[in-house]
Amino acid sequence: MSPSQRAWQRFRRNRLGYWSLLIFCTLFILSLGAELISNDKPLLARYDGRWYFPIVSNVPETTFGGDFQTPTDYLDPFIRQQFARPGNFALYPPNPYHYSTINYFAKEPNPAAPSADNWLGTDDRGRDVAARLLYGFRISVLFALALTSIGVVLGLITGAVQGYFGGKTDLWFQRFIEIWGSMPELYLLIIFSAMFDPSVSLLLILLSLFGWMGLSDYVRAEFLRNRQLDYVRAARAMGLSNGQIIWRHILPNSLTPVVTFLPFRMSAAILALTSLDFLGLGVPPGTPSLGELLAQGKNNIDAWWISLSTFGVLVITLLLLTFMGDAPRDALDPRNAET
């Protein structure tokens, strides 16, 4: 069995972590295809003997017997009637709402309680909560993945440089980290969000500027410990360059804190985005986000379905990440026996 297969075996032995990863990945992959699950455009339509793919091509209303050259509103009862005629049909996604869809033909005032039309109700602008949760979950996870990867790469590089070279390099870097870490992060974020147009990439840059330091310290400590072990000396005596020693020898042995913290960094990133959105400092208005939904829930206490469902999604996401916990660390350590 190859080393990577054995690592997978070890991972599977941790039942809780294994199932958590499986469920989390399923949810994430489903959310990547959110346009196919929750969309206000039919996947496929047949009208007057011709095939249409409204989900990819924008079809004007006139095509389906409407009056205007505007994009078709497929929730319009008139359009639905057109499709109900013999020979015509439209294949809708399971949840016929996009996150930005406002149903102008809703039967109930906004925010509406859960019903057969809107499984988790609507928010105060009449948008489907289930759709917004699905898209919001996707943005949160993608954002967390990006933030975590940037933080891990930066933390690894800075920690490795400090720990491996030590001495003056380490000294100056440590002082820099102390100064950098003393800056009031939250207020900088508030100031920057006032200076620039809010966007996901701006948030990513701002949070990344501060997110690498915690990890860097752990990696540095691991490098300091490992670099004076005999196997590193043996590698130096073999004539390996610094880069090769760091990459082949010390790095694999210094990944324990990185891997252990990975799920927790993910959940911290999700929480960070949620709280900034809650405060209105995060993503631009209109973007589906869990934090913005929570803020709506707070503003519409009576619409319990908004806060309750958002809360549920957050708890399940964070719980799955936490349950993964030690599983990747155990998997990557060949000293853990298989079977």
Added chain:
Amino acid sequence: MSSALLDVQNLTVAFGGKEVVRGLDFQIAPGEKVALVGESGSGKTVTALSLLRLLPDARVSGTARFAGSDGASDLLSLPARELLGIRGRDIAMIFQEPMTALNPLFTVGEQIAEVLQLKLGLDRGAAAERAIQLLADTGIPQPEQRLRAFPHQLSGGQRQRAMIAMALACQPRLLLADEPTTALDVALRGQILDLLDSLQHKHGMAVLMITHDLNLVRRFASRVIVMERGCIVEQGPVAEVFARPQHPYTRSLIDSRPVRDVQEVPPQAGAPALMQARALRVSYPTPLAGLRGWFRHGEFVAVQGADFVIPPGHTLGVIGESGSGKSTLALAALGLLPFQGELQVAGRAWSRRPALDRALRRVVQVVFQDPFSSLSPRLTVEEIVGEGLTIHAATLSGEERRARVQKALEEVGLSEAQFPGLLQRYPHEFSGGQRQRLAIARALIVEPRLIVLDEPTSALDVTIQKQVLQLLQRLQRERALSYLLITHDVDVIRAMAHEVLVMKGGEIVEAGPVATLLDAPGHPYTRTLVQAAV
């Protein structure tokens, strides 16, 4: 044997269903000195700890009748409260590593006095006074001042003496000594042993000495118990067991003294020197206290004025205590430390620039002491052993490289037949001796001419040590290798070296051919080293 102080019957200790000690029977008479001998993993320490029920996770069965001051009782079934009375008062224990066995937050005096207050009910003043006397008994100079010292302020030997003072505070009937001298330098071992001997005489207590060192057994004990894999294979009076060992394992232990099997005059004796050092000096910067430390560094000189020559096919042994600078010398010879003075390897000097030194790295390789830290735990055997080829023979194809790795492994006695899937295994799947063979294979694969051996066998059991030394001797004969052998063990030097350097405090105090130097040591320090080893 009703007069026995301790009568152990059918002692079995199991961890999680795995028996590590099986059906032990032995007795210790009052005032007797018994040695429990075995290699690592034979269960000797577990045996001692289980007698005091210091193994919370273990399942212990059998009986251990002990004649304490309150009458005889079974240590293994005694209520916990009564056992507390026996621990420390009737049976005391000293451990291998005094630095970790003493609490770093309390002074030595407080720790000794604590025993006296707890067990004998002395008040603070009386306890302190008694502690001074106990420390004085162990031969620590100025016991009044030492009483107020923290463990880290004492030397290794003094710490062990303080531990002994603590153990003897209540004049126990039985002392369990778990490798009491292993962590100490050779010269100190004799002193501690003499101290234990004299205190044993004085108090008439019995001692159960746990050790792997047969010299120590011969010198100290009157009776010996030999353990192998959790069972007693032989016991009897020391003289008898050593003269006529019955069990093959005992015989192999006694025969494990390394044997000299090297070519006395190597084939290329006249060839130019492979390594030559003149006035070699290595120093480390140390921080200075106060404001001065901002601008200047102090200097700690680890090696000074070292001159030596290693001809092809020769072994130069370097012997000394910990802190004598012998490992620093090894690192300097490998070009891994900045140094002053002259050091030539095969006619070239280290430039300390990786690209320029690469060709020299192929000439000089290294095997370190600790077989656990010297192999990266996350690389497979193939990656570890084959790494040298990726640097020094980069043109080899993957297949050729694999063949060379397999050949190198076979040469050190590791074969695919013994270990299925050998190349894909990780270091943790091998024992200490096998790991050391892997380290040797890693060095051998680039076909070096000189191998620096930094305490290559001191972490290994004696029988394994013998095998590894035999391997090194064979490789030297077959390949005309030179060795720079760093060790603290006179037996290893005697078996391996052609020439010897004796180091003390960073300087070479004596040098010469092995036979003359060890048989007629000139320097008093060499003499203590040689004597301590006998």
